[in-house]
Amino acid sequence: MRVTAEELTIHEHPNADALELAQVGLYRAVVAKGSYRTGDLAVYIPEQAVLPMELVAELGLTGKLAGSAANRVKAIRLRGELSQGIVCRPTALAGVDLAKARADGSDFAAELGIVKWVPPVPVSMSGDVEPAPELLPWIDIENLKRYPAAFTDGEPVAVTEKVHGTACCVTYHAEGGRIQVTSKGLGAQRLALVEDPKNLYWRAVRGHDVARVAAALAGELGASRIGVYGEVYGAGVQDLGYGADSRRGEPGYAVFDVAVEAGGHLRWLDPEELTGMLDGRLPLVPTLYRGPYEARAVMELAEGRETLSGRAAHIREGVVVRPLRDRYSAELGGRAVAKVVGAAYLTRRGGTEYE
Incomplete structure (x- = not known):
């Protein structure tokens, strides 16, 4: 901030x-x-x-x-x-x-x-931590309203639904098959969560077999490290539950990004590559639009009902915009990816914002 x-x-x-x-x-x-x-x-x-x-x-x-x-x-x-x-x-x-x-x-x-402002973290999202300098990097997504020149009119983009959960990063190390699990807040501090069957993030990772998929990706892409970035959601996580209940079973989980390190070079899967490689293997955040970028249309997509549950259970949090070919943005000073948060979401009552 x-x-x-x-x-x-x-x-x-x-x-x-x-x-x-x-x-x-x-x-x-x-x-x-x-x-x-x-x-x-x-x-x-x-x-x-x-x-x-x-x-x-x-x-x-x-x-x-x-x-x-x-x-x-x-x-x-x-x-x-x-x-x-x-x-x-x-x-x-x-x-x-x-x-x-x-x-x-x-x-x-x-x-x-x-x-x-950093909200207090519920017990289910906290736990014992350990230093983890070898975690793959966490990308903080800036708001498009603050950086309106991040994309150019007509640029091919993908717009995905922003899911209101808690972000989870899994770093898979091909050598030894080791995985590290962290949250957004802990990842920024280069800390990983010690495995605990009661911890929300580890429950999601084990429940959706993320480590197995990451290992398969590493083999297919010749990667030394794979980073799988997903949103853990459901009742008991945040105030918007998408019809899932993390308190009574497996937490909801949806991937929004994958990083690949191979030959000392780090890259991010393009939106279509991400969908092609993970569809049927792991749940993905919904894609709402693919086509030429137009700011007004993106702002409109940030509003409305969620599509993740398939039942329009409640309001949508917002959207995330990425180019169809991952690139650097001088406006953002890093990777070209930005979010728009819906007005109805921002002004709702009783909202939670745990990281």
Whole structure:
């Protein structure tokens, strides 16, 4: 999570005379009318940021933010319009040249005392850990609304459904046939979970025979390491269950990515290659669209009902966009992959966001 200087585009609020919409990338945040003009620079604080109470008070937001301490930024609807993040000019940055900071990509999170919100992890998702420096890397997927130039119009892409579960990475080592299992949060710390039959991630990995499939992939692709990235889901994991119940049986599981290391080179399976190699072997996240990229169509796909269960059990979390040929993105500073989270999902009540 980064707190950055951004150029604003101001739009009229359709339902409030005293409010306007400040656009950053494709995000929009509600602001007081007249506070900014199009072309102005301001600081953008994203969702899931936790603010120090002094800054909360300075911004006039006492008692208005999310969380038990009312200090967490969350998407909300204000007079019918979705507001994501906070646009402001904190006094602590009064002497900062925001134009230069924007050009340099400066991050003000530490200076402002802002940290990312990390929810407490349920016991079933935690466990004993061990150092694991040889894990295959975890790719943090950025939001397309923050990086709207990540894809070009007409570029061939695949759009898959973003499943609201907890991400699980399996690293398979061809030498010795060893596997390591980790979560998103632990993987970022280069930690693996010690095998435990009660642990949610290990239950999913063993229940869906992920290690056997990873071993087969390694043999077919001549790989020294295989990384299988999947979403573990079901009632008891997050607030959206997709008709599965992890508390009474095998957790739901759906793969969204595979990394292959061969000859010292790491690559990611392209969407069609992923489907071709795993279909019938492991469950996959649903593909909603393949074709030319068009931003508005992708935003529309982020809304609606989920398709994973086949029963449209509840709202969709959102979507993930990838090019049909994996590539580098200068806009993202890494692999070209981005997500869009649905407005209905962001503003639902009683949501959970365990990592």
